[in-house]
Amino acid sequence: MEQVDAGGSTTTVAASTSGESGLDPIARVRKLLFRQMLVGIKDGRFFLGSFHCIDKQGNIILQDTVEYRSIRRSSPSPTEQRCLGMILIPASCRTSCHVDCSIEEQLSLIQLKE
Amino acid sequence: MQSVREEESSSIDQEPRSCGDNSVWAHVSPLLSAACSDLNECELIHGDNFNLFAAMSALEIMDPKMDSGMVSTFYSIDEAIESGFAPVPISSDRTVDVQCIIDIMDHLLACEATWHMGHSLAQTVFSCIYVLRPERTSSHALLHSFCRVIRATCRALVSVVSDARTNELRACKATSSKRRVFEARRKANDFVFVVCRMMQNWNLYKLIRNWKRAFAKLCYAGYVFHFLHALNCMRRPQGRGLELARKHIAYCIAELESVLSSVEFLSLETVENGKNEMEESTTGSGRHPIGFDPNLNKRLSAPTPPRAIKLLSWKKVGTSKFSAIDYYVKLLHNLDQICAFKLEPDLDAVLQFVVQFQKSRPDLVARAHLQLLLVQDGKLYGRDTFLTICARSLALDVTKNHGLHLNEYILQLNQLMINLLKILCANTPWQRRKLGKILNDWSIFNVQMGITVGHMMQQVTTPRTPKNGDKSALILNHIYGWLEEQIHWVALRFLVLGFDLKLYSPSEYCMVYWYMYIILWKLAEKAHFRVLIIVHTEEQKAKKKEDYSRDMAREDRISLWVLLLKCQTSLAQGLTVMIAALRNEGMCLKSQGPFNTENEKFVQHFGLLQKASLPKYDAYESFSESTCHARLDYLPVYECFRDAQKMAKEIKVGYANDPDKLAEVVGLEQVAEHNIIAVNLLCQDRCLKVSFEFIHHPHFATAVVRRS
Numbered sequence: 001m002e003q004v005d006a007g008g009s010t011t012t013v014a015a016s017t018s019g020e021s022g023l024d025p026i027a028r029v030r031k032l033l034f035r036q037m038l039v040g041i042k043d044g045r046f047f048l049g050s051f052h053c054i055d056k057q058g059n060i061i062l063q064d065t066v067e068y069r070s071i072r073r074s075s076p077s078p079t080e081q082r083c084l085g086m087i088l089i090p091a092s093c094r095t096s097c098h099v100d101c102s103i104e105e106q107l108s109l110i111q112l113k114e
Numbered sequence: 115m116q117s118v119r120e121e122e123s124s125s126i127d128q129e130p131r132s133c134g135d136n137s138v139w140a141h142v143s144p145l146l147s148a149a150c151s152d153l154n155e156c157e158l159i160h161g162d163n164f165n166l167f168a169a170m171s172a173l174e175i176m177d178p179k180m181d182s183g184m185v186s187t188f189y190s191i192d193e194a195i196e197s198g199f200a201p202v203p204i205s206s207d208r209t210v211d212v213q214c215i216i217d218i219m220d221h222l223l224a225c226e227a228t229w230h231m232g233h234s235l236a237q238t239v240f241s242c243i244y245v246l247r248p249e250r251t252s253s254h255a256l257l258h259s260f261c262r263v264i265r266a267t268c269r270a271l272v273s274v275v276s277d278a279r280t281n282e283l284r285a286c287k288a289t290s291s292k293r294r295v296f297e298a299r300r301k302a303n304d305f306v307f308v309v310c311r312m313m314q315n316w317n318l319y320k321l322i323r324n325w326k327r328a329f330a331k332l333c334y335a336g337y338v339f340h341f342l343h344a345l346n347c348m349r350r351p352q353g354r355g356l357e358l359a360r361k362h363i364a365y366c367i368a369e370l371e372s373v374l375s376s377v378e379f380l381s382l383e384t385v386e387n388g389k390n391e392m393e394e395s396t397t398g399s400g401r402h403p404i405g406f407d408p409n410l411n412k413r414l415s416a417p418t419p420p421r422a423i424k425l426l427s428w429k430k431v432g433t434s435k436f437s438a439i440d441y442y443v444k445l446l447h448n449l450d451q452i453c454a455f456k457l458e459p460d461l462d463a464v465l466q467f468v469v470q471f472q473k474s475r476p477d478l479v480a481r482a483h484l485q486l487l488l489v490q491d492g493k494l495y496g497r498d499t500f501l502t503i504c505a506r507s508l509a510l511d512v513t514k515n516h517g518l519h520l521n522e523y524i525l526q527l528n529q530l531m532i533n534l535l536k537i538l539c540a541n542t543p544w545q546r547r548k549l550g551k552i553l554n555d556w557s558i559f560n561v562q563m564g565i566t567v568g569h570m571m572q573q574v575t576t577p578r579t580p581k582n583g584d585k586s587a588l589i590l591n592h593i594y595g596w597l598e599e600q601i602h603w604v605a606l607r608f609l610v611l612g613f614d615l616k617l618y619s620p621s622e623y624c625m626v627y628w629y630m631y632i633i634l635w636k637l638a639e640k641a642h643f644r645v646l647i648i649v650h651t652e653e654q655k656a657k658k659k660e661d662y663s664r665d666m667a668r669e670d671r672i673s674l675w676v677l678l679l680k681c682q683t684s685l686a687q688g689l690t691v692m693i694a695a696l697r698n699e700g701m702c703l704k705s706q707g708p709f710n711t712e713n714e715k716f717v718q719h720f721g722l723l724q725k726a727s728l729p730k731y732d733a734y735e736s737f738s739e740s741t742c743h744a745r746l747d748y749l750p751v752y753e754c755f756r757d758a759q760k761m762a763k764e765i766k767v768g769y770a771n772d773p774d775k776l777a778e779v780v781g782l783e784q785v786a787e788h789n790i791i792a793v794n795l796l797c798q799d800r801c802l803k804v805s806f807e808f809i810h811h812p813h814f815a816t817a818v819v820r821r822s
Binding site: 090 | 136137139140141143145146148150152153154155156160168171172173175183184186422
């Protein structure tokens with residue numbers, strides 16, 4: 001698994017992670033709880049917080065969240081950030097969702113997409 | 115590797131790891147959506163430290179009132195206009211311009227429907243910059259007049275709804291005046307005029323190339339024109355414009371169908387958008403309309419959630435449940451139903467009509483119109499006082515007793531009747547709550563009137579009093595009896611609405627039917643008493659005048675109504691005994707839970723009725739005494755279901771000309787029939803499983819018997 005490289009890795013990964021991708025999606029999402037999650041929303045902001053909860057409709061609750069936004073006018077740093085605590089992100093305005101994980105895990109997640 | 119990760123993630127105290135050298139950001143949206151579709155309704159994925167109350171206080175992102183940091187494209191209307199977000203004209207190409215205008219019309223229609231459904235005006239119709247700043251569009255005749263029509267329609271509807279005093283519509287400001295409706299009509303006429311003039315100006319070549327678009331515009335013009343004329347006609351006092359309103363409504367429905375038929379052409383051009391987007395789309399063509407930004411007015415949104423709104427889609431495609439066009443078709447049919455109502459000065463007929471009308475769950479606009487029609491200037495339809503109506507339902511003549519209409523009780527009764535009619539036009543949950551509350555007012559009034567009328571009647575029996583006084587005391591006495599009937603009718607409506615709102619659990623059906631039985635029995639008795647009074651007075655009148663023609667139709671109608679009540683009484687009694695027997699034999703769920711005792715549940719459901727002394731004795735004690743001895747063996751002895759079936763057969767003949775009533779009676783008959791069979795089966799085999807379902811009638815349950 002350490003020798004994963006950019007090309008021709010798919011087959012190796014499929015073999016090594018077949019056990020994990022065999023789990024049902026709910027169990028796999030449960031394993032993501034408490035991880036750092038990065039959620040992008042419609043108006044262009046990003047939220048980074050620890051994954052707390054998700055419901056049937058896909059609304060997500062994050063804890064200890066930091067909001068990142070790009071600033072329109074010229075400023076020393078390109079983004080601005082502020083701490084928000086616990087937030088609820090409705091499914092309707094979520095555009096992207098990423099979880100902090102090791103490379104192996106990422107590849108097992110790719111499995112699902114295929 | 116796998117097991118280690120499991121241990122790691124299952125521990126709550128795990129430190130959030132930053133995205134270091136060995137880790138990456140993995141895209142998890144597909145996994146999340148797969149998990150969400152696997153989850154059951156109301157299920158959550160959460161850790162051990164999850165607390166629902168804490169989660170409720172989470173800051174909701176993209177909620178205009180909670181999320182102060184929302185990034186908007188524009189922070190003011192002027193900024194949006196300056197950056198060319200809503201250009202006038204929309205395009206220099208005439209064809210594109212017209213296409214865009216049709217999209218705007220479609221979207222505004224969807225916005226208006228969403229507003230009618232209870233969302234704020236600021237987030238729906240006034241998300242359109244063209245509507246917000248009508249003066250900008252003055253150079254563009256078509257857009258200008260359409261925006262003015264939309265503004266005028268909104269004003270007219272706000273005035274109708276605020277006149278009806280139902281505070282369900284969320285508006286920027288509610289000012290009421292009849293002028294608004296007339297203003298709206300004038301603007302609709304202007305709009306039609308503009309469309310027609312533009313049609314004439316186009317040369318033939320362009321007309322042929324654009325005829326479908328021109329057609330779509332014409333249909334809109336026709337729709338807007340007739341809709342506003344219909345609203346205007348319905349506002350005429352004493353229902354004088356209803357005939358004309360019906361014609362306009364029929365035109366409206368036809369125009370809407372034509373608008374729909376133009377869609378196929380318009381959407382052909384945007385096939386590349388894909389079907390999924392079409393489902394959500396608020397325009398017929400599937401394109402996004404120009405000049406709309408719902409966030410512009412976000413600070414104006416209502417102080418209570420939900421503030422994030424979803425507009426109705428324009429047309430029903432595939433799986434979407436309800437569309438703006440569906441909404442308008444339903445609204446127009448409901449308005450048509452109101453216009454078709456013969457304004458009979460008969461309270462029974464009015465109450466029956468309102469109940470029937472509410473069955474289709476009409477929306478606010480239709481209900482507000484009904485209320486305005488029924489109660490105008492404190493009179494029914496703005497022409498009949500409630501004294502004449504009460505007297506009519508008792509076949510009494512009150513024209514000679516001039517003092518009576520100033521009688522304190524009659525004035526109070528007038529007010530009670532107005533309130534009752536207004537409440538009956540409200541939405542179902544509100545209606546039930548208010549009915550429960552006014553029952554108390556009615557019963558206090560009933561007691562007061564009972565004392566006074568009792569005194570008056572004693573004086574009447576002594577021979578010294580003048581004759582005219584006799585007469586008015588007699589009338590008051592009859593009205594007192596009629597009042598008791600109305601109180602029981604209100605109580606019955608209160609109980610029945612509980613079924614519509616799904617407030618009763620199957621374990622509570624026994625007490626609900628017991629209560630319905632008590633109320634129905636009393637109501638039938640009072641109604642029967644009224645029939646006797648009517649027959650008596652009519653006979654006397656016939657004796658006095660040789661040529662007097664008795665109103666036999668009315669007598670028949672009330673007798674039929676009494677019979678229907680008796681039929682329902684038998685059914686309610688049958689169901690009570692049957693469910694009680696099943697409970698006593700342990701074949702059906704007992705109403706015992708860990709939280710509330712049966713007595714507490716009883717008080718929760720019927721506390722308001724008991725407060726209004728319906729019935730006058732301790733209801734719970736009576737209920738438990740009358741049901742504790744019921745046994746399956748005795749069930750066939752009670753012939754309640756058979757009686758109900760027999761009566762239903764008789765009533766069916768009487769209601770042959772009234773399809774709504776007939777359908778209800780047929781439902782009652784089927785309930786009786788199926789329950790007879792169920793009782794027989796249950797007596798033979800005690801191992802059968804029973805459940806109660808509302809397959810034949812919305813309020814009377816049918817027992818469904820299964821072997822396992």
